[in-house]
Amino acid sequence: xxxTMSTRAATAGLREPARPAYRVTxxxxxxxxxxxxxxxxxxxxxxxxxxxxxxxxxxIASVTYSxxxxxxxxxxxxxxxxPSDAVSLALLxxxxxxxAIGVLGVLVSAGEYTTGMIRSTLAAVPxxxxxxxxxxxxxxxxxxxxxxxxxxxxxSLGSIGLHGQQIALSLGAxxxxxxxxxxxxxxxxxxxxxxxxxxxxxxxxxxxxVLVGVLLIxxxxxxxxxxxxxxxxxxxxPSNAGxxxxxxxxxxxxxSPWAGLAVFAGWVALALAGAAYRLVRTDA
Amino acid sequence: xxxxxxxxxxxxxxxxxxTVIDVLELTKRYxxxxxxDQLSFTAKPGHVTGFLGxxxxxxxxxxxxxxxxxxxxxxxxxxxxxRYAEHTAPLQxxxxxxxxxxxxxxxxxxxxxxALARTHGIPRSRVDEVIELAGLGSVAHKRAGSFSxxxxxxxxxxxxxxxxxxxxxxxxxxxxxxxxxxxxxRNLLSGLAAExxxxxxxxxxxxxxxxxxxxxxxxxRGRLLADTSVGAFIEQAGGRGVKVASTERDRLxxxxxxxxxxxxxxxxxELVVTGLDSRRIGTIxxxxxxxxxxxxxxxxxxxxxxxxxxxxAVEYHSAYADxxxxxxx
Numbered sequence: 001x002x003x004t005m006s007t008r009a010a011t012a013g014l015r016e017p018a019r020p021a022y023r024v025t026x027x028x029x030x031x032x033x034x035x036x037x038x039x040x041x042x043x044x045x046x047x048x049x050x051x052x053x054x055x056x057x058x059x060i061a062s063v064t065y066s067x068x069x070x071x072x073x074x075x076x077x078x079x080x081x082x083p084s085d086a087v088s089l090a091l092l093x094x095x096x097x098x099x100a101i102g103v104l105g106v107l108v109s110a111g112e113y114t115t116g117m118i119r120s121t122l123a124a125v126p127x128x129x130x131x132x133x134x135x136x137x138x139x140x141x142x143x144x145x146x147x148x149x150x151x152x153x154x155x156s157l158g159s160i161g162l163h164g165q166q167i168a169l170s171l172g173a174x175x176x177x178x179x180x181x182x183x184x185x186x187x188x189x190x191x192x193x194x195x196x197x198x199x200x201x202x203x204x205x206x207x208x209x210v211l212v213g214v215l216l217i218x219x220x221x222x223x224x225x226x227x228x229x230x231x232x233x234x235x236x237x238p239s240n241a242g243x244x245x246x247x248x249x250x251x252x253x254x255x256s257p258w259a260g261l262a263v264f265a266g267w268v269a270l271a272l273a274g275a276a277y278r279l280v281r282t283d284a
Numbered sequence: 285x286x287x288x289x290x291x292x293x294x295x296x297x298x299x300x301x302x303t304v305i306d307v308l309e310l311t312k313r314y315x316x317x318x319x320x321d322q323l324s325f326t327a328k329p330g331h332v333t334g335f336l337g338x339x340x341x342x343x344x345x346x347x348x349x350x351x352x353x354x355x356x357x358x359x360x361x362x363x364x365x366x367r368y369a370e371h372t373a374p375l376q377x378x379x380x381x382x383x384x385x386x387x388x389x390x391x392x393x394x395x396x397x398x399a400l401a402r403t404h405g406i407p408r409s410r411v412d413e414v415i416e417l418a419g420l421g422s423v424a425h426k427r428a429g430s431f432s433x434x435x436x437x438x439x440x441x442x443x444x445x446x447x448x449x450x451x452x453x454x455x456x457x458x459x460x461x462x463x464x465x466x467x468x469x470r471n472l473l474s475g476l477a478a479e480x481x482x483x484x485x486x487x488x489x490x491x492x493x494x495x496x497x498x499x500x501x502x503x504x505r506g507r508l509l510a511d512t513s514v515g516a517f518i519e520q521a522g523g524r525g526v527k528v529a530s531t532e533r534d535r536l537x538x539x540x541x542x543x544x545x546x547x548x549x550x551x552x553x554e555l556v557v558t559g560l561d562s563r564r565i566g567t568i569x570x571x572x573x574x575x576x577x578x579x580x581x582x583x584x585x586x587x588x589x590x591x592x593x594x595x596x597a598v599e600y601h602s603a604y605a606d607x608x609x610x611x612x613x
Contacts, residue, residue, distance in 0.1 A: 022404040022447060023375040032402035039395035040388065111388065119353055119386040120396070120443060124403045126352045126369035282355040 013171025026130055033134040037108065046104040047146060050097050050187070055157065062158025065089055067166060086162055086169040087179045087248040090155035094183055094246060097150070098190040098239070101143055105194025106207040108135055109275070113200060113202040122284050123140065132279055135195055136272065143191040150186025151246075156178055176249050181246030182257060189242060189261075189268050190215065197273035200278055215239045217284040235260075238267040287325035304328050304482060305350060305378075305451060312345050312506075320346040321506040322359070325357050327484040327499070329450075332477045334497030334514070335486040342506035343439020343486040344383050347455050351380050364453055375404050375447030379438040383455040383486075389429025393439050396428060398551050400446055410446065419468070433460030441469070451482040458492065470496050477536035490590035495517070502590070518586065525558040526565055529578035536574050540565065556582065 037043050079143055109132075112118040125131050155171065162168040193214075194276025197207040219237050222230045234240055235255050246248060255263060305327040312320040320342040327333035337343050348354040350361050352368040361367070363378050371377045388395050397411045415424045418438040424432070428439060437460050437593070444452060452473070458466045468493050473496055477483045487493045494514050502510040510517070530536050530553060537555060545559035557565060560578050569576050 019448065020406075021377075022376050022402050022406055024373060025405070028403050028405055032399050035395070035402055036388075036391070036399045039392070039399070040390045063552060115388045115390075117388040117391075120400060122353060122399045123351050123380055123386075125377055126371075126374055126439065178378040276598055283348075 019267070022053055024125055024127070024130075025168065026134070029125055029130040030134045030137060032124075033131070033138045037138050040107075040111075042107055042111075043104065046100060046107065050100040050104065050143075051146060051150045053100055053191070054091075054093045054097040054147065054183075054187075054250055055154045058090040058151075058154030059157035059161065061092040062089045062154075063085065063161030065162060065165065065167075084167060085248050086158060086167055087155065087246075089162070090153060090158040091179070091183050091246055094151070094152065094187065094225065094243075095216070096146065098187055099212060101147065101187050101191040102194035102211045102215065103208055104143070105139060105191040105196075106198040106204055106211065107194075108139055109195045110198030110202055110204040110207045113198075114204050118284055128279050129276060132199060132276055135199075136192055139195055140188050144188030146185050146186035148181055151187075152182040159277040161241075173196075178257060179246045179248050182261065185261060186242045186246055186264065189264055193268045193271055196268060196275045199275035200271065236263055238264055241267070301467055304364070305333075305453065305484060306360075306362045307346065307350070308360045308362075310346065310349060310361055312342070312349055312354060313357045319506055320349070320503075323503060323506065323508055324359075325501045325508060325511055327451075327482050328500075329482045330477055330480050330610040331483070331499045332497045333401070333484040333499045333501060333590045334472055334493035335484055335503075336490060336493055336590065337486075337503040337509075338487065338597065339488055340371050340505075341488075341503045341594070341597065343488075344455055344505065346503075346505075347380065347453060347486065349381065351378055351454065373447065375400065375406070376449055376528075377447075378453055379444035379449035380448055380452075381437075381444045381457055383401045385406055385436065386443075387428045387436065387439060390427060392425050392427055393431075393442070394424045396439065397443060397446060404447060406446060410448070414442040414445050417445065421429055434462055434465055436592075437461055438465070441472075449481070452476055452484070454485045456487060466492075491585045494586050502593060505595045507597070509593055509597065517589070520589075525556045525582040526560065526562045527578060527580045527582055528555045528557055528565055528569075528576060529553050529573055530555070530569070530576050532574050535572075536569060539568055539572055539574070553577070 112121055121131055122128055152171075153175070159168065159170070171177060172178075194207065195210055197210050198204065201207040201210060215238065219234065219240055222234045222237070225233065231253055235244070235253055241255055241260040242264030244255045245264075247254070247256040248256075250256060254260065301502060307326070308324050310320050310323045311318065324341070325333075335343055335346070335543075345354065349356050350363060350368065350403055351374075351604065360544055364371070368374055368378060372531070391399070392417065394411065397414065398408070400406075401408070401411050415421055418441055420442060428436065431439065437457065441454065441457060444454065454469075457469050457473075461469065473483050473485065485493070485496065494517075498514050500510065500512050500514055500517055501508070502512075512520075528536065533549065533553055533555060537549070540547055540555075540560060542559070545557065549557045550556070560568075562581050564581055566576065
């Protein structure tokens with residue numbers, strides 16, 4: 001033991017008198033992931049595209065709305081499926097925005113694998129799970145407020161276009177703010193689904209394909225099921241359930257707003273659990 | 285998993301060594317391939333351990349297991365007495381450069397190092413320090429994707445040194461470096477070892493490693509082939525024979541024979557003598573009037589000795605190299 005002491009003292013003397021005591025903590029991993037998100041140009045671009053799709057499509061749909069066209073397209077009274085209320089017009093871009101923000105989520109996680117960055121990341125944080133939870137926390141903290149602001153901006157711009165129209169609504173009208181905040185939450189969760197799929201599949205292209213499939217293609221496939229099945233299954237599919245929270249009026253077959261959001265959150269949680277399992281159990 | 289580590293702890297405590305890399309009966313199997321097979325070795329403080337083997341020998345896999353990226357199929361690997369993941373500040377214990385790229389090409393060198401530094405609470409001043417140390421000052425704010433191979437290596441080495449680690453482990457560190465960079469790595473590593481740190485570097489080039497390392501761990505097909513010092517390896521490899529050609533081969537053979545001398549012959553007018561140097565052989569021949577046509581000290585190069593040792597364990601043979609090795613043998 002004496003030799004140990006003397007060698008250590010000698011080597012320490014060659015460098016600093018006292019070695020700084022570094023330590024990995026949850027907060028530090030969070031700070032690292034926050035910096036990693038903003039230090040990539042792709043994060044800014046994809047976030048910008050999400051916002052642009054959400055605001056521009058919603059505003060344009062509202063501005064170009066004409067009650068005559070809506071009436072001629074079919075016997076759609078208030079409350080029926082077609083986009084005939086101010087909120088659904090303003091959120092017309094939410095489907096495209098959900099794909100863009102999902103891609104951003106995929107880039108945040110799968111991007112580490114496709115570039116090899118994950119090896120540096122996990123060498124610094126060998127406990128691994130804090131990396132995934134920090135990525136999710138950072139992503140949710142950025143994406144949800146940005147998407148909520150985008151939804152409100154789309155609605156506000158749309159209101160100018162709809163001024164004087166029969167379907168015009170104010171932000172204070174019943175259900176409007178809930179729908180817009182719901183859209184922000186839906187998009188935030190869609191992005192988290194991207195993070196989870198990216199970590200699970202470890203390939204950007206593969207994860208994006210699955211994301212598009214789940215959000216856009218699977219709901220259409222329920223038409224292949226017998227009607228009685230489809231009515232029971234369809235409302236619980238991820239995108240159908242999630243979209244309930246951002247529609248002003250609920251159709252007979254859809255879930256209530258918050259129940260829908262909860263079901264969507266459940267799907268995302270399931271994907272995250274799978275991602276966490278793979279992260280901890282398999283080689284990087 | 286932890287029970288194995290607990291058993292390891294006292295062993296090193298007894299030896300009074302705390303900053304070693306200790307690989308004990310490590311086996312790593314992938315689906316159809318055994319990458320590392322019952323491998324045991326130790327890299328000690330104050331030494332540069334050269335980790336050698338042909339491509340596909342299992343060097344990178346071993347290094348990935350050491351820093352916890354891959355889990356061992358069996359066996360234990362500890363650094364400074366514990367599993368890598370059990371350290372509270374792993375970057376301060378082991379600084380590693382992996383062979384494969386481990387940097388997001390869209391991030392600047394500075395942002396990459398900051399991201400790693402933040403996880404440990406390493407100050408920005410240390411990031412600036414390693415950037416300067418690695419000679420990346422002028423490109424610190426350029427995206428890593430635009431870096432040349434050599435610049436990428438320098439960034440990887442900067443990242444390895446970030447935590448001022450007790451153990452430095454580099455996979456093929458001089459890959460892609462220019463001669464100035466090679467010299468820099470050589471001086472850097474011997475400097476780190478002189479400070480009492482544990483340094484381990486992998487390579488598939490023997491001659492280059494012999495310049496930096498003093499301890500050699502040689503593997504092939506995942507198995508340990510040699511665990512020796514550079515000096516011992518050179519001595520063993522050299523053979524140190526002298527080739528003599530003469531028309532009076534048999535007479536010369538009789539003249540040279542002695543207790544510590546061995547004389548062999550492959551060709552009609554040639555002898556290979558060990559135990560006598562060329563000067564002595566020449567003198568004896570002159571004294572007895574034996575004409576000599578050739579008197580050449582034989583030196584087997586380190587590279588040849590290394591190839592000889594690993595020949596059966598080479599994963600990817602090329603027809604040309606095979607022919608060359610047969611000729612040399």
